Amino acid sequence: MMHLTAALVMTYGLLALAVCSVWLAPLTLRSGLALPPWLGMLTLACASGVATGLLSLLAIAALLALGALAYAARRSKSGPLQVLLMVAMGCMLLAMSMHRFPGFVNPPLVSDLVISAAAAPVTQRLNFDTAAAGLILFALFCVPARTREQWREVGRHYWIILGTPLIVLPVGLLAGYVDVDLKLSAYTLWFIAINLLFTCVTEEAFFRGFIQEQLTRAMRRWKAGPMIALCVAALLFGLAHARGGALLAGLAALAGLGYGYAYLRSKRIETAILTHLALNSIHFIAFTYPRLGAA
Secondary structure, three states, X not given: OOOOOHHHHHHHHHHHHHHHHHHOOOEEOOOOOEEOHHHHHHHHHHHHHHHHOOEOHHHHHHHHHHHHHHHHHHHOOOHHHHHHHXXXXXXXXXXXXXXXXXXXXXXXXXXXXXXXXXXXXXXXXXXXXXXXXXXXXHHHHOOOOOOHHHHHHHHOOHHHHHHHHHHHHHHHHHOOOOOEOOXXXXXXXXXXXXXXXXXXXXXXXXXXXXXXXXXXXXOXXXXXXXHHHHHHHHHHHHHHOHHHOHHHHHHHHHHHHHHHHXXXXXXXXHHHHHHHHHHHHHHHHHEOOOOOEOO
């Protein structure tokens, strides 16, 4: 694992706190203005990134543009305009997921780390662009659980959270994508934490909280609308992993069905996030990571 400098700890620590603070209620100022804690923490993270050279002003401009598009799309009352804004926002999110915007350094946390002897070495980067974009999307389009009853509703669907990896990973085993490989390393907790805050939250906010939810609303007159939306979001999730090959794309689509079902049944984005985290964590700890043979 790379040496964690003060700049990295400060910038990405603030970004992690920003993601966590999306579950906190807005603070009401004396002026009556409501200030979301996540926005304040994200602003501090961006300021730290600029001060330490991890972000440029172009990166800040990209995040501001994405935030403006997302806010306008969320508030728009005009159907055609809202669709146009959402398409533009989706294009920006896709470009950010592919790291096409300049100004983001995205340093590697680990480089060429061998996690499984039968797998290729792993390089994992600290992607500020995708994590910040996912946070903005989550904050504006998802409804976080903030009450005990809402979290209980998440807990009631433990069978989906645990059941999805118990279906997907054995399929991967039978298909020859992974093999059993029980392991615990010093990097395990880092992987789980970063995967949760910078991957699972971002991907579930986009594929379930945004795509599946918006498609469900668009097809609300159809009885099969929610299931169609679930399947479309899962298919797109699989296609997003197509660079890893057809087998990975198929397994990701299967996993996406589980994440989407978790969201559909519980009506809580946290259930999808935890299902996603459970699968990724069990894969990392109990199976070949990232896969058998070449990456």
